[in-house]
């Protein structure tokens with residue numbers, strides 16, 4: 040998605056790169072406990088890396104990581120997290136990556152932020168507050184000529200406390216109860232044709248493709264806010280997102296909705312795959328041959 | 336302080352091209368639309384009022400699902416820039432289905448857009464100068480212009496600026512915001528290319544005593560009942576184009592039928608009061624218009640015309656004035672994919688050394704990534720840096736130099752855009768049918784794609800006998816697929832065979848476009864799943880029985896007029912030949928024959944209220 044026609048040549052060290060930011064920069068707070076926005080811009084991350092104040096997490100496949108990654112980044116392939124994603128295992132992962140309660144974490148991937156979102160959500164879920172998505176993908180970071188390295192990073196083990204945040208979590212039963220609640224909106228973040236084919240009854244479709252801009256994994260907050268307003272979604276509504284299988288696309292939607300200023304957002308990580316396997320009701324739309332319009 | 340260099344990851348250099356096309360869209364209309372949707376959702380605006388508003392702004396309801404809209408983006412004259420194509424690509428990805436659809440009237444449609452997101456699409460369109468305003472509704476629809484205008488060896492002058500000036504003059508113009516029904520202008524480049532006889536106003540350029548002008552045809556149009564337009568007068572000088580257009584619209588606005596939905600196009604008015612009477616009234620009306628037209632009105636039109644002309648003067652290279660047909664580059668080895676493509680998709684322009692290149696689509700569909708490739712292609716290889724979309728649901732990239740053609744092909748074919756057959760029967764036209772239209776009975780869209788892939792598989796594009804012939808398919812009698820002007824046309828319907836419902840098509844023969852265009856004649860009804868067999872059978876007999884170098888369209892024309900020279904002399908012979916083929920096996924033996932393309936359940940003809948007249 041993000042592609043710049045010309046990679047930018049940077050001069051050594053003394054260059055300060057200015058980038059249009061998607062989110063406001065980190066507000067200056069006492070240096071010991073800085074906090075991150077949901078999306079971290081390039082500039083901020085580079086500064087944090089320089090100051091050694093951040094744990095960068097690369098969620099791509101391990102061999103991709105080994106070929107090159109953002110400076111200081113650790114490797115956590117999404118599959119590794121998903122293979123065992125109960126809260127204790129996630130805490131274990133945090134400990135092994137050297138992420139303690141106060142560590143700032145910035146996560147990136149090479150799939151428009153969806154994988155990073157799923158990992159970031161998991162960290163939030165077990166009680167890690169300071170986590171953000173990098174505004175660009177690795178591919179873009181590299182194209183911009185920013186700092187990368189090949190050496191595998193390892194940090195000393197720490198001990199993260201556990202404080203599960205059920206306010207951002209939904210399961211099938213929760214969805215079922217939400218279906219007829221006017222104040223709760225279920226959002227399907229798969230693409231339009233998949234949604235038309237079948238979806239959870241009463242859900243609305245906000246495809247993940249709607250959320251990104253040409254150069255950033257998420258559009259800017261005012262744009263996202265306007266989209267929600269158009270849809271008649273109130274900032275006070277509770278929203279539950281789901282997608283096709285493991286909560287990646289809907290993870291991205293989770294962060295988009297938060298960015299839009301909606302405070303109560305939940306993710307149904309097991310998503311439509313589980314919903315169908317449980318034999319729950321779904322809405323199908325068979326009165327039109329919309330797939331035949333696709334030129335794929 | 337360290338020195339800083341600025342770069343801006345959010346914008347790209349591309350935006351500079353904007354100036355090459357006019358601005359049709361207005362950003363404020365997007366916000367206005369968003370607000371109306373909110374009012375409608377809050378029940379503060381009634382459904383009828385909202386529907387009228389929605390259609391005026393270019394958004395149709397989608398098939399049996401009013402949550403979603405189809406947005407019809409107008410491309411006046413079919414003229415479109417790479418930046419505009421890229422914007423459509425990203426809007427489709429964000430809000431539609433990741434593909435766009437080129438229509439039969441030079442619009443580009445985005446389907447299955449959530450009603451609440453329509454305003455966002457409008458916003459994006461306005462950013463690149465596009466609009467969908469008055470693409471639907473009872474007003475002046477997209478003004479068409481031959482995609483060869485400006486490069487056609489037979490044209491007396493380029494009609495594009497006139498088409499655009501007319502489009503510009505009537506867009507948002509109070510005199511046409513509430514006509515009895517939709518109203519269509521079609522400009523051609525020469526007597527051969529263009530859909531001038533099936534428009535409310537069709538215009539063929541001509542020059543008399545050194546004065547530019549038109550032969551104006553009025554009252555044509557396709558639909559459940561179709562008519563061929565009448566010639567208003569031998570010569571209408573360009574100075575009277577505006578007054579003639581205004582007079583026609585005023586007359587229609589005043590006299591047109593506003594009661595009967597099925598008979599309110601201008602062609603019914605013409606046929607009811609008779610052409611002579613209509614013609615007389617019109618000529619009088621024009622005198623009135625000319626006597627009363629205000630200077631600012633006239634000036635605004637002249638202004639539009641001049642901008643259009645200026646845009647085009649940049650490339651006026653030497654033109655060969657001889658009356659040649661658009662020649663196809665001939666090559667000996669017809670078998671490499673490149674030469675195949677060259678033979679059917681590349682035509683010489685009147686500007687020597689320049690060629691126009693067709694991009695063959697499947698029933699007009701193109702993905703977002705393909706749109707981006709197309710945009711790159713235009714930037715890289717077209718001197719005018721624009722493209723045209725065609726009523727055959729393809730694109731035409733013009734002003735390409737001969738030595739660039741292999742590179743163009745390489746780029747296109749690497750991305751699924753290099754199919755041959757554009758100017759042959761292979762390039763099948765299909766309306767959207769049951770993929771999105773409320774009125775559709777059959778999946779005409781898929782059928783068109785099936786026929787195209789079968790033809791490609793059979794190498795039919797290699798056969799010169801099929802050049803200039805067409806197959807066009809509509810999913811119901813309304814003719815959005817223009818089946819009446821095809822060599823072989825089809826429109827969808829339903830019938831009962833035994834105890835089962837079956838999707839069927841009525842086949843028509845010998846329709847044609849151009850100044851001498853004629854409407855096709857209905858031949859017989861064919862079950863959807865037998866259409867391909869029937870067409871191939873017709874080909875087989877054509878090959879056996881045609882005389883000399885007769886091409887398919889010529890042979891079909893003879894048969895439909897009862898002048899066949901072989902075993903098949905007329906339509907009745909043809910029917911006899913085909914009857915055995917269209918017979919269906921028993922339902923229990925072959926249930927698939929009773930189903931439509933793209934559906935695995937039994938066929939039912941489901942339709943809802945259409946919005947064509949709203």
Ligand code: HEM
Nearest residue numbers: 395438439440441442557558772773813814815945946947
């Ligand atoms: C009674 C209702 C309708 C009638 C009589 C009608 C008739 C027509 C006709 C005659 C054309 C022909 C092309 C031409 O003028 O050269 C056309 C174009 C078209 N129509 Fe319809 N139509 C109707 C409703 C619809 C609906 C409901 C849809 C789908 C939402 C639709 C989609 C199209 C499309 C895609 C085109 C292509 C041309 C364009 O870009 O304007 N039509 N229509």
Ligand code: SF4
Nearest residue numbers: 766772775810811815
């Ligand atoms: S011809 Fe019929 S099916 Fe096709 S688009 Fe028009 S109204 Fe719909």
